[in-house]
Amino acid sequence: MRHLAQINVSRLKYDVDDRRVQDFVRGIRRVNHLADRSPGFQWRYADDNGVAMQTTVPGQPNMIANLSVWDSIEALETFVWGTVHRQFFDRRAEWFDLLDTAHAAMWWVDTGTEPSLQEALDWLDHLRAHGDTDTAFGWAYLPEATRWRATSGTSATA
Template sequence: MQLAQLNVARLLAPIDSPQLADFVARLDEINALAERSPGFVWRFEGDAREGSTSAPGDADLIINLSVWASSEALFDYVYRSAHKSVMTRRREWFAKAADMHMVLWWVPAGHRPGMAEAMARLAELNANGASPAAFSFREAFDAEGQPLGRRVLTTTE
C-alpha cells in the first residue's frame, strides 16, 4: 500500500497577481523537492500558473495530489524540509479553510488517484471525520486500517 494525499487551498488573489508572486516563484523548486524526497512516488502534474491545478469548476481552489511510500515520508517532506518555509507563509496566499483542506488515504501500490476520487475522500473526511477511508496526520490510520492515535504537531514539526 501507498499513501495518497490531497491538499486544497483557496487563493486570496489571482494566481498572476503580485500578492502571489513569491508563491508562484517557488512552485518549481518545491515540486522538484517533492520529487527527489525519499518516499515520493507520484504527483498530479499540472501548473497553477496555467490553471491546470485548479479544482474542476473552481479556478480559485488549487490542488496538490500525490502518492507517497509512507506517512513518515510525506510528513518529513511537508514539515521537515524546505517545504515548511512555504507553509509558514500560507496565510499570505491562501484563505483560512473552514473545513479540512488535506486528506490522506491508502491506495494499492501503483494506483494513481484521480481528482474525483481525491475530492470524494476530502468530502468524506469533512462529513464524517477521520476513518481508515479518509484521515489526517492528527488522526491517522495505518495501511491495515488501525488507528495510529492522535498526533499533535509541534512548532518544530
C-alpha cells in the same frame, strides 16, 4: 503493499498572476522538484507545465489542488515538515484564504496507484462528512505522525 495518497486544496487570495502571490508561484516548481527527489515519493499530479497551478477544483475559482502519493507516513511527514516546504506552509496565510472546512485528506492506495483529481476530492468530501476514519483521515488520526505533532500541534494540516 500500500502507499499513502494525500490531497490538499487551497484557494488563492488573488489571481495567479497577481504580484502578491508571486513568491508562492515562483517557489512551487522548487518545492515540487524537491518532492520528486524526496525519499519515499512515488507520484504527484501535474499539469502539462509540470505543476498543478493550471488545474482548479471544478466550480471553485482560484482553488488549487495538490495531490501526491508517498510510500509511508514518515516520508510525507519528513517532506512536509522537514524541508523548504515548511517555509511555504508557514507563509500560507499570505497567499490563501482560510477555509471553513477541512482542506486536506489522506488515504491508503495500492502500490502504483495514481488517483484522479475527482477521486481525491471524493476522499476529501468523505473526511468532511465523516471526520477521521480508517478510509480517509488527517494528521491527527496518525499516531506515527510525530513530526507533525512536534512542529504543528493538533490544529495544523498539510
